[in-house]
Amino acid sequence: MAMTRTIARTSEWLQPHRIVLIIVAAAIVLACAFLMRWDWLPAYLPLALQGIWRTIWLLVVTAALGITLAIPIGFAQAAGPAFLAVPARVFCTVIRGTPLLLQLWLLYYGLGSLFPQFPWIRESFLWPYLRQAWPYGVLALTLSYAGYEGEVMRGAFAGVPKGQLEAARAFGMRRWTAFRRIWLPQALRRALPTLAGETVLQLKATPLVATITMVDIYSVASRVRQETFVTYEPLLLLALVYMAITGVIVFAFRKIEARIPARLG
């Protein structure tokens, strides 16, 4: 029974035009493999793997830090007093209203040229880190994610039905308990489909850090292009790597979403 269903689904998916498309795609892949230059690949493979690892690390760290920042920012806008809501809204507007590249350069070149003017910063234990590029990259990407997600979380917090919160109050939950057990989980559940898309956007923002000398997979590809004068092959491989990571993100979020009951109150 299950077998026939699988076969039926396969034949539905594998229509004649799809077979043609698959053959064309296979031909293109083979042509790329044999007609293009890939001899540089073994020499740069360790560097590329390191670059992929750096990109994924950057994505995970900034997304995790960003969402931790976004929850209070969203909550302040949805239910906070004005003296918290207004700065949070201004923060979101500024972050969403200016290009990430500009924010990154403002932090890296601006702060980077500012810090050495203070002797006590140069003497502090943080100085060895502040002289490197990655803290600025992480900071810019985190703030950007927090700005976009703060807006998403605002909508999610505001969208939780009032009855749920009243029920929590009626159960005698304290405000913090009600927030932790009722408000936050339901808001996160609402935000989850949007978060998947936003995380893919965050992945697509990571190559910008290559412009401030961080070595992610994008800058490895640029280096290959500069050193070997091979123009297209590194870029094609780069596109493939990003598509694979996107696939993993989408798959992971789908798994998380499937674990959560779908019906919203």
Place this chain on the structure above:
Amino acid sequence: MRTLTDIFLSASAAGLAELLAFDPPGWGGNLLRGLLASVGIACGSFGLGLLIGICGAYGKLYGSPMARDLFGLYTTIVRAVPELVLILLLYFAGTDLVNRLLTLLGYAPVDINGLIAGICVLGVVQGAYSTEVLRGAILAIPQGQIEAARAYGMSPILQLRRITLPAMAPYAIPGLANLWLIATKDTALLAVVGFNELTQTTRLAAGATKAYFTFFFAAGVLYLALTLVSNIIISRFERYSRRGMPSVMETR
């Protein structure tokens, strides 16, 4: 001991006015020209993206199975690969292809205008997103309206112009507004391939004067102003496209 404004703006008020002055020792004129270039690219790429989006949405909804799959492939790939990588790929591959085609046809290779290349590249990226936005908007139109247009014997073009586009506008405008804001900010990515738009100009100015904070702040203010002005215009459009529809204000 430096004062705070000195450190943050790397200049006193008089120095600031000098740095941002419109005439050549100051960089204000360059920044505004950069902003104009950015707005120009954003308009062009948004318009091109809208055209691609209308074709893509129609292809995905009413096209042959092959067209559907090809448009699906296009939107999936473009939305999964970073804009920066796409810009490099399309910028180099695109100009290379055009020149090879020209030499094949017996013409001399041309130097492709950076402005047009930028508009085309960002337009292709925008097209993928607007395909999805417009597809959703067309699906949101009550089916009866399109059927009625067919029953009146309207040609597909007339139907698109009179029924589909106006009827889907209120559903499409929020998504398209987002896309417009993304288009204005994506122009900054062209700085990486060396195109002289606002971000690149800012970087040059900052590098030349060493007043990094001043210039990046000034550019940020310009971008923000562009976003806020756009928001005002967009909400006008939205109100216009929603005329005659029931209000959707939430009552909480």
